[in-house]
Amino acid sequence: MSTDNKKKKAATCGQVIIHDEIVKRVQQNMPEEDNLYDLADLFKVFGDSTRIKIIWALFESEMCVCDIAYLLNMTQSAISHQLRVLKAAKLVRNRRSGKTVYYSLADSHIKQIFEIGMEHITEE
Amino acid sequence: MSTDNKKKKAATCGQVIIHDEIVKRVQQNMPEEDNLYDLADLFKVFGDSTRIKIIWALFESEMCVCDIAYLLNMTQSAISHQLRVLKAAKLVRNRRSGKTVYYSLADSHIKQIFEIGMEHITEE
DNA sequence: TAAACATATGAACAATTGTTCATATGTTTA
DNA sequence: TAAACATATGAACAATTGTTCATATGTTTA
Numbered sequence: 010m011s012t013d014n015k016k017k018k019a020a021t022c023g024q025v026i027i028h029d030e031i032v033k034r035v036q037q038n039m040p041e042e043d044n045l046y047d048l049a050d051l052f053k054v055f056g057d058s059t060r061i062k063i064i065w066a067l068f069e070s071e072m073c074v075c076d077i078a079y080l081l082n083m084t085q086s087a088i089s090h091q092l093r094v095l096k097a098a099k100l101v102r103n104r105r106s107g108k109t110v111y112y113s114l115a116d117s118h119i120k121q122i123f124e125i126g127m128e129h130i131t132e133e
Numbered sequence: 134m135s136t137d138n139k140k141k142k143a144a145t146c147g148q149v150i151i152h153d154e155i156v157k158r159v160q161q162n163m164p165e166e167d168n169l170y171d172l173a174d175l176f177k178v179f180g181d182s183t184r185i186k187i188i189w190a191l192f193e194s195e196m197c198v199c200d201i202a203y204l205l206n207m208t209q210s211a212i213s214h215q216l217r218v219l220k221a222a223k224l225v226r227n228r229r230s231g232k233t234v235y236y237s238l239a240d241s242h243i244k245q246i247f248e249i250g251m252e253h254i255t256e257e
Numbered sequence: 258t259a260a261a262c263a264t265a266t267g268a269a270c271a272a273t274t275g276t277t278c279a280t281a282t283g284t285t286t287a
Numbered sequence: 288t289a290a291a292c293a294t295a296t297g298a299a300c301a302a303t304t305g306t307t308c309a310t311a312t313g314t315t316t317a
Contacts, residue, residue: 027200035193035204039186040251047254048247049182056177057305058169065169069159074264076151080159087306089265094305099253108263108314118249123172125242125249127164129223130171181275198294211276213295218275232284232293 054098071113178222184215195237
């Protein structure tokens with residue numbers, strides 16, 4: 010059965026390339042276009058060290074904008090803009106208490122993702 | 134012990150904000166600056182749908198540049214540029230066989246990260 | 258109600274990024 | 288060795304992104 014190595018011409022370069030079955034499997038297993046974009050957008054949010062730091066701070070405790078700006082030594086405006094991005098990605102929530110707005114993590118997966126990411130960058 | 138709610142002025146906005154202990158814990162648990170940048174850079178690589186698609190295709194099998202370009206319906210050049218990025222991030226390897234260069238995944242963590250990411254974007 | 262204050266936000270700007278186009282490089286084959 | 292071919296890569300360009308600056312919004316307090 011696996012001795013039968015059927016090959017298929019790939020349109021682009023006209024070379025004999027992948028097995029038909031692999032093409033099919035890739036097309037079957039590839040998630041929906043929409044999901045792929047959403048996934049890329051999620052990682053894009055993680056792809057900035059300011060946002061990574063904000064999230065890492067929030068691992069410890071909920072905090073107001075001012076706290077985060079202080080801890081990261083950045084302007085309130087810069088932090089506020091980034092919190093907006095994090096909120097749009099549903100990674101943080103906020104609650105207002107008087108003048109102060111407290112932010113906290115909204116997703117339990119984040120820590121896992123960061124830990125696995127850390128494994129990758131430290132193991133090589 | 135926890136009745137003693139010592140608070141500390143945060144330099145930036147002059148408001149009474151976080152407990153001293155939280156500030157300390159954040160500073161202790163925050164990874165090295167270098168690692169934070171590397172982590173952000175890793176996620177930056179995942180933050181593009183073309184690269185996500187390439188990786189997803191490689192989940193199935195190793196493939197040459199031409200295969201990937203065909204499957205993703207993109208130019209060889211665009212794929213080649215992106216494979217370079219993936220390789221710099223140590224996410225893929227390649228081997229040459231004659232004129233053809235085959236790429237494959239170099240890291241076992243990727244699938245986990247993608248799966249957790251997918252959970253996040255689909256659960257809301 | 259005016260002043261003080263925490264936060265949000267729009268515009269501007271520099272920096273980064275993804276794709277295309279043209280072409281170089283490396284390998285095989287006639 | 289020249290032609291064919293798969294891949295890599297530099298330059299250019301449009302698009303996206305992060306921060307700053309100025310200021311608006313929302314809440315409290317005197």
